[in-house]
Amino acid sequence: MDNQRNLLLAVALSFLLILGWDAAMRYVYPEASLMGGPDTEEQAAADGTATVAAPAASGAAIEGDTTAAAGPVDLDKALASEQRVRIDAPRVEGSINLVGARIDDIELKDHRQTVDKDSRPVQLLSPQGTENQQFAQFGWLGQGVSIPGAKTVWQADGDTLTAGKPVTLSWDNGAGQTFRIRFEIDENYMVTATQTVANTGEGPIVVQPYGLITRTSANASPSTWNVHSGPIGGFGDTVEYDPEYDDLAESGTYNPQGGATDWIGFSDIYWLSALVPDNGKDATPGFRSLGNNLFRADLIYAPQTVPAGKQISRTTRLFAGAKESVVLDQYEDAGIQNFGKAVDWGWFEWFVKPMVWLLRQLYDFAGNFGVAIILLTILIRGVMFPIAQKQFASMAAMKAVQPKMKAIQERYKDDKQRQQQEVMKLYKDEGVNPLAGCLPLLIQIPIFFALYKSLILAIEMRHKPFALWIHDLSAPDPAKILNLFGLLPFDPPGFLGIGVLAVLLGITMWLTFRLNPSAMDPVQQQIFQFMPWVLMFVMAPFAAGLLIYWVTSNLLTLAQQSYLYSKHPQLRAAAEKQKADQAMVKARDEQRKD
Known part of the structure; x- marks a missing residue:
């Protein structure tokens, strides 16, 4: 009798363990909606050519990335605008929005959304206000100078960005300063943005370049106990797989303290969008919650003085693509420290990667x-x-x-x-x-x-x-x-x-x-x-x-x-x-x- 009772108890406990584990995982790590959008409208922003009183080290001073339309924006309708520069590279296609100089349209040619043969390619970056909004933007903070903003309409010197043909966007503020962003793209998933300010005015100006990525968490892949999905970055000798979206929404901001910034962005299980500074020592990284399931990763460079008759430039790279370990390791070998660790291999990386x-x-x-x-x-x-x-x-x-x-x-x-x-x-x-x-x-x-x-x-x-x-x-x-x-x-x-x-x-x-x-x-x-x-x-x-x-x-x-x-x-x-x-x-x- 004792043996039978122990056997029945063992069976009951085993099934309770199965039930409890499944219920716990579903409660702690609920499945994210693949097509979910923001819950409510985002905050309104200032107009696109506002004069900023002074440079700020805080990313909160960046304006214009929380602008929302009156209702949800249809993706196809947003991409039909004529104010776009087409992107046609070997592994990605999409466009750059001339309004705000945003990279907000990236499709991955080699990866499809589902296993169906007629499935569309993965849409990694999407315009603001769409269900799966995620976009990158490059701009400036300034002191005593009119700077471009979220509603600025830029002029392009070409209609298509390809692997062998850069495109430069320019905007003249009418006060002696010309702002330019030169975009280049490689054979894989890396876009290089070179921001230049030319000062032909009578006196010096102070500007502060920045780059940012804004995305919704509504379509993020679930973050589990063994696979991180959310804010991520390489800082000094370490890679930080935190915070979680919920933690960031509660705290409002998170400023990594690991040393020089190697890269910063957002990770899903298979996809990554990340900013890579050319000099991480004078780049201040930060993650911010913008409300309504919107989050931002930003790089803000140190203020720079541009004397009259001179110009200054700053280069930042944007990775927007699939987390293919071979490609990530190639970028790491080319100088982006710990970029291969954007794939969360865990403690057994030494064994998993050879597998x-x-x-x-x-x-x-x-x-x-x-x-x-x-x-x-x-x-x-x-x-x-x-x-x-x-x-x-x-x-x-x-x-x-x-x-x-x-x-x-x-x-x-x-x-x-x-x-x-x-x-x-x-x-x-x-x-x-x-x-x-x-x-x-x-x-x-x-x-x-x-x-x-x-x-x-x-x-x-x-x-x-x-x-x-x-x-x-x-x-x-x-x-x-x-x-x-x-x-x-x-x-x-x-x-x-x-x-x-x-x-x-x-x-x-x-x-x-x-x-x-x-x-x-x-x-x-x-x-x-x-x-x-x-x-x-x-x-x-x-x-x-x-x-x-x-x-x-x-x-x-x-x-x-x-x-x-x-x-x-x-x-x-x-x-x-x-x-x-x-x-x-x-x-x-x-x-x-x-």
């Missing part, structure tokens, strides 16, 4: 990331095969010394310390390692975690199909049993979303447990019988690629165990004898009950 590299090589070979995961599993099991051989040899040796162990236990049953000493001496004399069976499991833990992080973070996995119904290896198995594989119009939540892969995981794990000989007591035996089915529920919400890895690993384990049993017949005999003994005990217990 991503290996998967990319296997993908280049196989042409399918699902096949690449299977090949990776085979490689891992191949590398671990010598360890498995030692494990089975140790298990065989353990079986061989069982009679001697029992004799020692009987001889020193009243002296536990001496008993332990004699057992350890027996292990040493016979060359037996009782912990050898744990080694393969311990080795697989970091491999499993590295693959898990790879599937979450590596954009190379996003929307990559495998075969049949698996169209996205980074998403859960869509063939869920409870909604009859999509025939019923609802999506089972979390752990109840059991798909075909989760069922295969449970079956293959149950078979591996059945094949292993065990000396556990009956309660432990029963726990290991239902553990595969508990894991089936736990793993159901995980990425399909992760389940493919685990199912393949289980199948290889079954094949490996069958082979090694043929090499160690004493283990097979022991396993069969143990199962026969357990069957006899079970039958005897049932007869006693009758």
